[in-house]
Amino acid sequence: MNKQELKNLAENLIDTFQKAGELSIRLFNQGLNITIKDDGSPVSNGDLEVNDLITKKIFELTPSIPIISEETVDLNVKNNEKIFWLIDPIDGTKEYIAGKDEFTLNAALVINKIPTIGLVGAPKKKQLFFSHSPGESYLIEKDKIKKIDCSKKGPKDKIVALSSSIKPSDLILNKLKEYNVNSIVKMASSYKFCVIAKGDYDIYAARERACEWDYAAGHAVAENAGAIITTLDGKSFLYGKEDYKNPSLLIKRSNNLNV
Numbered sequence: 001m002n003k004q005e006l007k008n009l010a011e012n013l014i015d016t017f018q019k020a021g022e023l024s025i026r027l028f029n030q031g032l033n034i035t036i037k038d039d040g041s042p043v044s045n046g047d048l049e050v051n052d053l054i055t056k057k058i059f060e061l062t063p064s065i066p067i068i069s070e071e072t073v074d075l076n077v078k079n080n081e082k083i084f085w086l087i088d089p090i091d092g093t094k095e096y097i098a099g100k101d102e103f104t105l106n107a108a109l110v111i112n113k114i115p116t117i118g119l120v121g122a123p124k125k126k127q128l129f130f131s132h133s134p135g136e137s138y139l140i141e142k143d144k145i146k147k148i149d150c151s152k153k154g155p156k157d158k159i160v161a162l163s164s165s166i167k168p169s170d171l172i173l174n175k176l177k178e179y180n181v182n183s184i185v186k187m188a189s190s191y192k193f194c195v196i197a198k199g200d201y202d203i204y205a206a207r208e209r210a211c212e213w214d215y216a217a218g219h220a221v222a223e224n225a226g227a228i229i230t231t232l233d234g235k236s237f238l239y240g241k242e243d244y245k246n247p248s249l250l251i252k253r254s255n256n257l258n259v
Helices: 003-011 014-030 045-061 093-097 170-177 191-197 212-224
Strands: 034-036 042-044 067-069 083-091 104-111 114-122 127-133 136-141 144-147 160-163 183-186 203-206 228-230 249-252
Touching: 003 114, 003 127, 014 045, 014 104, 014 114, 014 127, 042 045, 042 093, 045 067, 045 083, 045 093, 045 104, 083 093, 083 212, 104 212, 114 191, 114 212, 127 191, 127 212, 136 212, 160 191, 170 203, 191 203, 191 212, 191 249, 212 228
Parallel strands: 067 083, 160 183, 160 203
Antiparallel strands: 034 042, 083 104, 104 114, 114 127, 127 136, 136 144, 203 249, 228 249
C-alpha cells in the first residue's frame, strides 16, 4: 500500500471508532454482562460488541487482509502472515468494567512486522488518536483534528515516566534511573502510548507482558509521532510473532528527554 492508500484506510475507520466508543459507554451504562475467560481475565459484552463493530468495518474495507483480534484469536494457530490487522476492542477491560476512563479501543495494520496504521479511541476522555505513516499522527478532540508529535509539554527539568503498576519492579526502576526520571505516574492501557505521542509524558518501560494486540495501535501512533520504541536492551520491537507474545518494551519521547 502507498501512503495515500494508508491515509484513506485510516480515515475511513474514524467514524466506526467513534461509534464504537459511544457503544462502549452505552453498554456500560446499561449494565455489563461479564464472564471470565480461560486465562482468568474478564470479558464483557462491551468487548465483544465493540469487536464486532470494528471487525466488520475493517473486513468491509480490506476483505483480503487477515484480522487477528484478542477476542476471536485461536492461539493454537501460529501467525505467519506478513500483512494483518491486530485488534484489541477494549484494552483495559478491568478499568472499563470499573467505570474508569483509561480504557481504549485499538486497531493496527501491521505490514512486514511494523505497525503502520494505528487507531486508539479513549471514549470516556472523548479522544481519538490515529496515524497512518511517519510524521502523521493525529488527535481528534472536541470535533477538531490536531497533528501531534512528541515535543515536550512539561518543564524541561522534569522527566516523568509512566508505569502499569503502582510499584514497578527493580528492573524497571533501574532502567528509569538511567534516564534521570523524577517521578512515575501509574496509567492503564494503550493510552500510555498516546500521551507520550503528544508529549505529555517522557518514557515508559515494561518487562515482557501482554500480547501484540495490546501494543500495536498505540505503537503506530507514538512512533509515527516521533517516539523511539525498542525492547529494554535496545532491539527493534517487531510484530508478527507466531505466539503473539510481547518482549520487553521501552518507549522514549525522544533521545533527549530534557527537550
